[in-house]
Amino acid sequence: MYQYRDNDLEERRDFVLGVGIFALAAVVFLPTAGYGFVNWDDPWYVLQNPTVKSWSAENLYALATTVQVRNFAPLTMLSFLVDYTLWGAWAGGYHITNAWLHALNAALVFGLLRQLGASRFPAVLAACLFAAHPVQVESVAWISARKGLLSGTFILLSLRMWLRPERTTREEGYGILFLALALLSKAIAVVVPPVVLAYDLLVRKRDWGSSIARQILPGFLACMLLAVTMSAQTSETGGVRDHLALGRGYLLLLDATLLWRYVAHLFVPTNLSVLYDPPTTGVALEIGVSIAGWLAVGALAFSWRERQPWIAFGLLVALLFLLPVLNLFPLTTLMNDRYLYLPSIPLFALFATGLDGLVRAVCGGVDAERTLRQGFRRFAAAGLFGAVGLCCVVGAVRRTQEYLPVWKSDLGLWEHAREQTPRLTVVRIQLAIAYHRTGRLEEAIDELRFAEAETSPDAADLARIDEKLKSWRAELAERQAEPPSIAEAG
Numbered sequence: 032m033y034q035y036r037d038n039d040l041e042e043r044r045d046f047v048l049g050v051g052i053f054a055l056a057a058v059v060f061l062p063t064a065g066y067g068f069v070n071w072d073d074p075w076y077v078l079q080n081p082t083v084k085s086w087s088a089e090n091l092y093a094l095a096t097t098v099q100v101r102n103f104a105p106l107t108m109l110s111f112l113v114d115y116t117l118w119g120a121w122a123g124g125y126h127i128t129n130a131w132l133h134a135l136n137a138a139l140v141f142g143l144l145r146q147l148g149a150s151r152f153p154a155v156l157a158a159c160l161f162a163a164h165p166v167q168v169e170s171v172a173w174i175s176a177r178k179g180l181l182s183g184t185f186i187l188l189s190l191r192m193w194l195r196p197e198r199t200t201r202e203e204g205y206g207i208l209f210l211a212l213a214l215l216s217k218a219i220a221v222v223v224p225p226v227v228l229a230y231d232l233l234v235r236k237r238d239w240g241s242s243i244a245r246q247i248l249p250g251f252l253a254c255m256l257l258a259v260t261m262s263a264q265t266s267e268t269g270g271v272r273d274h275l276a277l278g279r280g281y282l283l284l285l286d287a288t289l290l291w292r293y294v295a296h297l298f299v300p301t302n303l304s305v306l307y308d309p310p311t312t313g314v315a316l317e318i319g320v321s322i323a324g325w326l327a328v329g330a331l332a333f334s335w336r337e338r339q340p341w342i343a344f345g346l347l348v349a350l351l352f353l354l355p356v357l358n359l360f361p362l363t364t365l366m367n368d369r370y371l372y373l374p375s376i377p378l379f380a381l382f383a384t385g386l387d388g389l390v391r392a393v394c395g396g397v398d399a400e401r402t403l404r405q406g407f408r409r410f411a412a413a414g415l416f417g418a419v420g421l422c423c424v425v426g427a428v429r430r431t432q433e434y435l436p437v438w439k440s441d442l443g444l445w446e447h448a449r450e451q452t453p454r455l456t457v458v459r460i461q462l463a464i465a466y467h468r469t470g471r472l473e474e475a476i477d478e479l480r481f482a483e484a485e486t487s488p489d490a491a492d493l494a495r496i497d498e499k500l501k502s503w504r505a506e507l508a509e510r511q512a513e514p515p516s517i518a519e520a521g
Contacts, residue, residue, distance in 0.1 A: 045145055048155055049138040056134035056162035059431055060171045063126035069441040070464050071305065072175035075100045076111060077125065083111040100175075103256070106215040107178040125174045132180040133171045137162035139187040140376055147194060147341075152413070153383035156420040160379045163424060165300045165431040167375075169368040172438035173305075176369050178217040183373055185213035186220050193227045196235060203245070210249050214256040219373070221253035222351045229351070233336060233344045277311060282358035285311060285365075287321035293353065293371055297378055300427075303434055304451035305444055306458060307366040341384070345377035352377075383420070390416045441465040456486040460495065467499075472507050476500065 068078060077083060080099070082090045094108045110128070118124025141158035145151070161167070170176045192198070192206035206227075213220035224246040231242040277285075292309060310317075332343040352374040356362065394412035437447040445462035452458055459482035466475035482488060483496050 045142070045151070048151070049141050052141050052155070052158045052162055053134040053138040055159060056137040057130055059163045059428055060126075060130040060133060060435070062432075062435060063130055063172050063438070064123040066126050066172060066439045067122045067441075068125075068174060069438065069444050070461060070468070071173070071441065071444070072100060073173075076108075076175050076177075077115070078120070080108075080111070083108060083115050086112065086116070102178065102217070104178045104182075104215065104217055106212060107181055107217065110177060110181055122174065125177075126172070129171050129174065129177060129180055132177075132184060133167065134162070136180065136183050136187060139184065139191070143187060143191055143194070144380055146191060149380065149384065150387060152416055152420070153380070153387045156383040156386070156423065157376070157379040159420075159424045160383070160427055161376055163427045163431055164297070164375065164379075165303060165427065165434045166296050166368050166371050168303070168431060168434050168438060169305065170372045172435060173369070179219065179369055179372050182213045182217035182220050185209045185216060186223055186373065189213060189220075189223055190226065193223075194230050207249055207252070211252055214252060218256055219352070219355055221257050222354060224249040224253055225351050226348050229344055229347050233340045233347070279358065284318050284322070285314070286357045287325055288314060288317050289357070289366055290325065290350075290353070291321050292366065293374070294378070296368065296371065297375055298382075300430055302451055303368060305367075305448050306364060306452055306455055308452040308455050309365055311365075342381065345381045348377040349374040386419060387416060390419075442469060454486050456482050456488045456492045459486060460492065460499075463499065467503060472503060472510065476503050476507065479503075 068074070076099075082093045082097075082099070084090075090112070094112065095105045097103075099108055111125075114125050114128055137158055140161050141154055144154040144157055149157070170179050186209075189206050189209035192202045192209060195202065198206075210220060210223050213223065227249070228242055228246050231237040231245070232239065289309065292307075296303070328346065332346050336343045353370065356367070356370040358365075390412050393415065437443055441461070442465040445458060445465050448455070448458045449462055459478050463475040463478035463482070466472070466478060479496050479500050483493070483500075488496060
């Protein structure tokens, strides 16, 4: 009876903490309720998409069966239909939905880490970093990133069912159901079966045969969705495409440098942007150093796989979640902050657990979670962990609040991107479109001229630039030919 009461009290504490983490994420991203749509996929997903504007049988069939914006994500599109029913063309409503989904995911992260055996303090810190980190801004503040948030919800629910020391048939059934829902939200969910397989092998210490057998049905579902999604990737418009001319083998080597850049974004989140322009040539030394560094990390994780299986598991999970957005398949961008949405979870968990271990070592082996009940040294350990953790979370919140307004409008988004990546053709084109929409026609034309002369546009970009220049120059000439209004003449 005493053990039952103790467990019940622990669950209540975790529930309260989960609610607090939900509230933290919701409050941090509350300002997005005043933000608008941006000219970066939002028009195609929502504003110019007739299938999300009514509940007709024809629209529902189209949502369930057709590829839209180069993705087969019927549940994501259904969520936009629900949003349009509730909010119409008010962008704030879509942003509120994104913020709530992210807040729910943050609470689910805390629950999953506690289920996996993480101490309360490290689990809270990892979940708070996930909730408030500036690298999450793109995933939450960009309406078109809804598919990552929604699939993340179902992925986390699926992992809550699957990542258990012992699983019942019912839990495995729910795990498959949530996986199917995640796959219908975004293709990134294809990595769930490999994550569960890694857990069974590294943590549960199960044999290969039974572990693989349990993933046959989930793997089949993942492969089916992957085939549909890959068939949808028939267009290479938009984004950054210069790297597509490089060899696949070279791009895979380049991935080693990109992985270190992603780690740097998590721990030193500066100069964040909607698009990045990492160097792809003249980086042989960087590639060599990066590969050597990852080989060293891999060797350490492998050598500790028996004593510290969670390190190997966490690193492997982060890599698995990043795998679909590396260069195994052609992508029109090399790097994006939203690609770190799920991979950040195991990395934040490893950081928080490592900080907890460091505190215990400094304080003579004290367990930081139980300090308040066991004397001054434990109190000191809790204070040290809490102080460092609070500094990390406060720093993340402040940086997020600084970067978040960039996404308020497409004009601010692309002016900021121009500062970060001035030589990207697509940035200049999108900024020109934003200028044109706000009536700044001459500035729009200047941006296109710069893109044509000073960046490296390919044939598709040149055609796009030429078409807009002709149209906008004619519009400017017509405007200049108009007689002045009475107010202007006065």
